[in-house]
Amino acid sequence: xxxxxxxxxxxxxxxxxxxxxxxxxxxxxxxxxxxxxxxxxxxxxxxxxxxxxxxxxxxxxxxxxxxxxxxxxxxxxxxxxxxxxxxxxxxxxxxxxxxxxxxxxxxxxxxxxxxxxxxxxxxxxxxxxxxxxxxxxxxxxxxxxxxxxxxxxxxxxxxxxxxxxxxxxxxxxxxxxxxxxxxxxxxxxxxxxxxxxxxxxxxxxxxxxxxxxxxxxxxxxxxxxxxxxxxxxxxxxxxxxxxxxxxxxxxxxxxxxxxxxxxxxxxxxxxxxxxxxxxxxxxxxxxxxxxxxxxxxxxxxxxxxxxxxxxxxxxxxxxxxxxxxxxxxxxxxxxxxxxxxxxxxxxxxxxxxxxxxxxxxxxxxxxxxxxxxxxxxxxxxxxxxxxxxxxxxxxxxxxxxxxxxxxxxxxxxxxxxxxxxxxxxxxxxxxxxxxxxxxxxxxxxxxxxxxxxxxxxxxxxxxxxxxxxxxxxxxxxxxxxxxxxxxxxxxxxxxxxxxxxx
Amino acid sequence: xxxxxxxxxxxxxxxxxxxxxxxxxxxxxxxxxxxxxxxxxxxxxxxxxxxxxxxxxxxxxxxxxxxxxxxxxxxxxxxxxxxxxxxxxxxxxxxxxxxxxxxxxxxxxxxxxxxxxxxxxxxxxxxxxxxxxxxxxxxxxxxxxxxxxxxxxxxxxxxxxxxxxxxxxxxxxxxxxxxxxxxxxxxxxxxxxxxxxxxxxxxxxxxxxxxxxxxxxxxxxxxxxxxxxxxxxxxxxxxxxxxxxxxxxxxxxxxxxxx
Numbered sequence: 128x129x130x131x132x133x134x135x136x137x138x139x140x141x142x143x144x145x146x147x148x149x150x151x152x153x154x155x156x157x158x159x160x161x162x163x164x165x166x167x168x169x170x171x172x173x174x175x176x177x178x179x180x181x182x183x184x185x186x187x188x189x190x191x192x193x194x195x196x197x198x199x200x201x202x203x204x205x206x207x208x209x210x211x212x213x214x215x216x217x218x219x220x221x222x223x224x225x226x227x228x229x230x231x232x233x234x235x236x237x238x239x240x241x242x243x244x245x246x247x248x249x250x251x252x253x254x255x256x257x258x259x260x261x262x263x264x265x266x267x268x269x270x271x272x273x274x275x276x277x278x279x280x281x282x283x284x285x286x287x288x289x290x291x292x293x294x295x296x297x298x299x300x301x302x303x304x305x306x307x308x309x310x311x312x313x314x315x316x317x318x319x320x321x322x323x324x325x326x327x328x329x330x331x332x333x334x335x336x337x338x339x340x341x342x343x344x345x346x347x348x349x350x351x352x353x354x355x356x357x358x359x360x361x362x363x364x365x366x367x368x369x370x371x372x373x374x375x376x377x378x379x380x381x382x383x384x385x386x387x388x389x390x391x392x393x394x395x396x397x398x399x400x401x402x403x404x405x406x407x408x409x410x411x412x413x414x415x416x417x418x419x420x421x422x423x424x425x426x427x428x429x430x431x432x433x434x435x436x437x438x439x440x441x442x443x444x445x446x447x448x449x450x451x452x453x454x455x456x457x458x459x460x461x462x463x464x465x466x467x468x469x470x471x472x473x474x475x476x477x478x479x480x481x482x483x484x485x486x487x488x489x490x491x492x493x494x495x496x497x498x499x500x501x502x503x504x505x506x507x508x509x510x511x512x513x514x515x516x517x518x519x520x521x522x523x524x525x526x527x528x529x530x531x532x533x534x535x536x537x538x539x540x541x542x543x544x545x546x547x548x549x550x551x552x553x554x555x556x557x558x559x560x561x562x563x564x565x566x567x568x569x570x571x572x573x574x575x576x577x578x579x580x581x582x583x584x585x586x587x588x589x590x591x592x593x594x595x596x597x598x599x600x601x602x603x604x605x606x607x608x609x610x611x612x613x614x615x616x617x618x619x620x621x622x623x624x625x626x627x628x629x
Numbered sequence: 630x631x632x633x634x635x636x637x638x639x640x641x642x643x644x645x646x647x648x649x650x651x652x653x654x655x656x657x658x659x660x661x662x663x664x665x666x667x668x669x670x671x672x673x674x675x676x677x678x679x680x681x682x683x684x685x686x687x688x689x690x691x692x693x694x695x696x697x698x699x700x701x702x703x704x705x706x707x708x709x710x711x712x713x714x715x716x717x718x719x720x721x722x723x724x725x726x727x728x729x730x731x732x733x734x735x736x737x738x739x740x741x742x743x744x745x746x747x748x749x750x751x752x753x754x755x756x757x758x759x760x761x762x763x764x765x766x767x768x769x770x771x772x773x774x775x776x777x778x779x780x781x782x783x784x785x786x787x788x789x790x791x792x793x794x795x796x797x798x799x800x801x802x803x804x805x806x807x808x809x810x811x812x813x814x815x816x817x818x819x820x821x822x823x824x825x826x827x828x829x830x831x832x833x834x835x836x837x838x839x840x841x842x843x844x845x846x847x848x849x850x851x852x853x854x855x856x857x858x859x860x861x862x863x864x865x866x867x868x869x870x871x872x873x874x875x876x877x878x879x880x881x882x883x884x885x886x887x888x
Contacts, residue, residue: 280758282791283789284789285769286761308806308808309803311844316839323704324681327838331767332765333765334770335766397779398640398777398778409655412655412659413701415767417862427657458633624761624766628806
């Protein structure tokens with residue numbers, strides 16, 4: 128019998144005193160028991176536990192029940208300290224545990240390979256990270272094996288990261304991804320900042336997910352302060368989130384077409400992505416939605432004329448997207464490159480705890496919008512789109528299905544905007560409260576966890592971008608693939624570097 | 630094949646008329662800030678206190694603004710009790726140096742052109758290598774978008790190339806994280822002389838919201854000399870394009886443009 132974890136709901140605040148603090152062995156058993164029941168590990172992180180050491184937090188999600196479970200334990204970091212690693216029995220913990228070791232010096236004993244995650248200064252103790260990118264890489268050896276190293280600076284206009292391929296001829300045996308180049312100290316700064324920069328940090332956590340991360344943050348602080356956010360604001364946020372999804376999914380389909388040299392769709396979708404961004408800019412003046420989501424509501428309102436205009440522009444863009452994207456599915460040359468490339472099986476996706484498009488394209492039916500709805504998604508449901516094949520085709524086609532559903536959803540909401548205020552004053556944060564805030568961003572599950580101290584200051588803040596879960600999925604997708612398919616596989620995941628590096 | 634041709638006909642011609650015509654910008658675009666001194670009460674520091682990046686200070690005569698630090702957010706305009714600060718639609722924000730971005734009252738559009746020798750070298754063909762150094766992918770995406778048919782960067786002879794050795798210069802985004810310092814330096818060294826550097830976005834100019842963080846160096850100029858600064862968070866694609874063309878001397882005046 129393992130200890131009970133606290134059951135909570137997405138975006139609901141609860142007293143810090145209610146969070147069970149349990150001995151590490153029981154905490155570990157409780158996590159493994161839930162994972163055996165099918166729960167996902169949403170978050171596993173450390174905070175400063177003062178003299179006692181480091182407080183470890185675990186958040187698990189039971190998606191079908193719409194329930195999150197939370198438990199903490201405190202562990203000393205002195206000589207011989209540590210706990211029995213979760214990773215051998217629960218692979219989705221592997222990167223979380225590497226982070227615990229890098230940031231807090233907590234040693235998960237029995238972890239297969241405790242390498243640095245971001246090459247950053249530790250929050251406590253001496254740390255292990257040396258120079259960025261310098262670490263032990265997994266190596267395959269043999270006469271005809273060669274290693275290919277790529278990055279941090281890449282050929283395209285993209286963020287930096289380092290990739291090591293172990294190849295046998297053209298075939299990739301193993302890919303290892305080493306990140307950390309984009310580390311800006313966001314989590315530390317969110318807690319230390321007096322409040323002026325917080326919203327700007329979350330809006331630039333992953334700049335292409337401004338609405339997603341800003342929504343997760345705002346729902347969290349609103350729950351902590353008990354704000355009653357007006358329905359109109361929640362609807363406008365939902366519209367903005369779906370526009371963000373539309374823009375990025377459309378851009379990704381174009382980029383995927385580009386990677387297989389199918390230029391019509393690449394060219395059209397590149398333009399159409401901008402049409403969706405420009406819809407967001409019509410609301411708030413910024414293509415990425417900066418300034419739109421604000422604690423207490425939204426920073427910009429949409430009047431009836433603008434709403435009607437937006438519906439018209441959305442319909443026009445969608446008509447062009449239909450014509451551009453359908454070409455993909457009727458072109459044998461495209462399908463031949465998409466199908467069976469970069470496969471991630473359902474079992475692997477589940478074991479690694481993949482989220483978002485990557486999970487749904489591997490047959491996992493998980494979507495925060497439906498499983499743990501927040502804001503207006505509690506009332507208005509979007510059906511989940513899944514495909515079982517786990518290949519580039521599935522990741523492309525799931526995006527296509529989501530584009531159509533998001534457009535339909537946004538259209539309906541724009542036609543029936545609730546009346547009333549779009550923003551209320553954001554109150555002070557309540558003391559000693561905790562909240563877990565999940566949002567389904569366009570890449571997948573965004574998780575923010577925050578807690579206040581005895582004076583009502585934000586004392587704990589943890590961010591998990593969907594990319595944190597999914598980079599391992601990309602590495603697995605490359606196994607036994609041609610190295611020349613890396614750009615295609617990479618684009619089919621389209622993960623964030625800065626969202627991972629924080 | 631037929632469906633490809635039909636789709637081609639439906640999609641139409643989409644390249645903007647810019648620079649022959651003014652670009653289409655969102656009505657609510659937040660361009661350069663303007664101060665209305667008559668409305669600005671003396672002794673008030675509401676905007677200074679609201680600004681997340683210390684882009685405003687008060688000098689005799691009213692607020693002084695730094696477009697290189699500005700996130701073009703709404704924190705100052707909504708904090709101002711008397712409506713003395715407002716965003717204009719001015720998107721032409723580039724300058725040759727950071728210092729030129731500091732102004733009172735109204736932002737003055739800069740010529741921002743390189744000297745004649747460099748203009749002669751790069752004016753009709755400019756190859757750039759992009760380096761993201763702690764950027765959030767906002768600036769990166771709005772640079773990338775210049776390659777789409779709407780902006781069609783190639784028609785100006787400007788191209789983003791895959792290797793620094795093929796480049797005439799760097800376009801840097803992000804506050805330059807310490808973890809990217811070495812890679813940025815090496816990429817710069819790999820570009821053959823003569824070369825130019827463009828700092829794109831508030832982060833690359835001043836560190837943006839990350840200014841002062843021990844994890845970052847506070848902008849491109851901490852590592853390499855900068856020849857052009859393009860303010861914004863992120864800059865609108867037309868702001869970036871305008872900056873590139875201005876730098877090459879292809880847009881010279883405030884109002885007239887030439888190809």
